[in-house]
Amino acid sequence: MNRLSIGLVVISIIAFSIAALFLSPFLSNQQEATTDNHHLSVLKEEARHANETLFESPTTKGITELHKPDSLRGINFQADFKVSESNNLIPNYAIRELFDHYLSTYGEVEIDNIIALIQGEINESLQEPAKSEALALLKRYIDYKIELAENNPELSLNTDDGASYLEKIISAQSALQSLRKDFFNQAEYESFFGLEDTQNAYMIEQIRINTDPTLSDEEKRERLEQANMLLPDELVERRNRVQRHAQLREQVTSIQAEGGSQEEVFRVREEALGSEAASALAQLDEQRQQWSQRLNNFSKERKSILDSSLSDQDKATSIDNLIAAHFDTSEQKRVRAIMNDGQLDSN
Incomplete structure (x- = not known):
């Protein structure tokens, strides 16, 4: 290893x-x-x-x-x-x-x-x-x-x-x-x-097994198989479930990267998780996309303010007003945290 x-x-x-x-x-x-x-x-x-x-x-x-x-x-x-x-x-x-x-x-x-x-x-x-x-x-x-x-x-x-x-x-x-x-x-x-x-x-x-220099490849394989048998059924099922979700995420990412449609993504999720879960994830995708678009629009307007000839104080006031105009109270703290992390500056 x-x-x-x-x-x-x-x-x-x-x-x-x-x-x-x-x-x-x-x-x-x-x-x-x-x-x-x-x-x-x-x-x-x-x-x-x-x-x-x-x-x-x-x-x-x-x-x-x-x-x-x-x-x-x-x-x-x-x-x-x-x-x-x-x-x-x-x-x-x-x-x-x-x-x-x-x-x-x-x-x-x-x-x-x-x-x-x-x-x-x-x-x-x-x-x-x-x-x-x-x-x-x-x-x-x-x-x-x-x-x-x-x-x-x-x-x-x-x-x-x-x-x-x-x-x-x-x-x-x-x-x-x-x-x-x-x-x-x-x-x-x-x-x-x-x-x-x-x-x-x-x-x-x-x-421990994989890094033991005294074990041959065959001995390592046998000991790993023995270790697998000691796992409780609940943990085996949980590991399998995590692997299935990871594979599903990779599959969805691949479809999106290749320009696949939302219908293709929905079908893949529906086969793996069922219609109800696929619908909930589709709704979440839409919400995230809307949030990303709103954040991008805010970033552009904020950059225009920062690039303007306003004083630093006026720029800060204008950005505060911009945040208040585009985001509700719960969202405003999230936006300010993103600003503090420098993520908007890298866009």
Whole structure:
């Protein structure tokens, strides 16, 4: 296994992108982001404050009473909460999926709106004491995300200190596990991250086998087959599902790159996911295209202002007015973040 392959496995294992799940819109250009640490610190503090405030005074509304972001309209996420006979919350992976489902929209809507939406799902699905337990779990999950964004496990493959690539990977995985255990009890940890730990252990074993110089190619093949047999059925199905989605994305990208029609894309998605999911993705494509067009139009008008003979103060005022005229309140912060990241300047 070469250095690039090991690096890709490391990224898969540690899943660095989730370290700043609801900060990702501001980290799309890493070089720009590292020069704006103050801006990111402000965003984290806003998230921390919103999380604390809404935990102390949660919304009393149900999800049907709250405004969903455009990207989630038409998508009915079935919250799969489980409770015991005494109506206590039973942690399961579906709860983490629900949290991440809404947190993925950060940048499109404010973090306090996202937290309220998740609380709305909880309000409509649970009664006490499970309701309060779910709200507390949500609070800790977002606190964990913030902490992970600030102190993510070391991902460097630099081995100048004498440590091997495998040792670096194991160390990073251990640090991630330790951080998670600071926020979740054993039942929560197992339900949220248990299968992920199993997959990571499997991937580490793959690296160990592939990089063992004492094994022949045939011995490596046999040991890898043995390792595959140890994976639980649920994890095998999840890996297969991820691979199918990845193949579908590649297929759609290829069709679009070759100038294929939206009907061709829809047919491919329909065959893989069904009509309802294909329709939802088509709607999302249209929304993204409209957003891109609006952003491009704004970028052109902004450039005209920047290239004008106005004073710096007048330019700033004109751009503020332009943003207010073209974008609603939730979109304005997203546009300003894109501007701060320098993405408009590269268009």
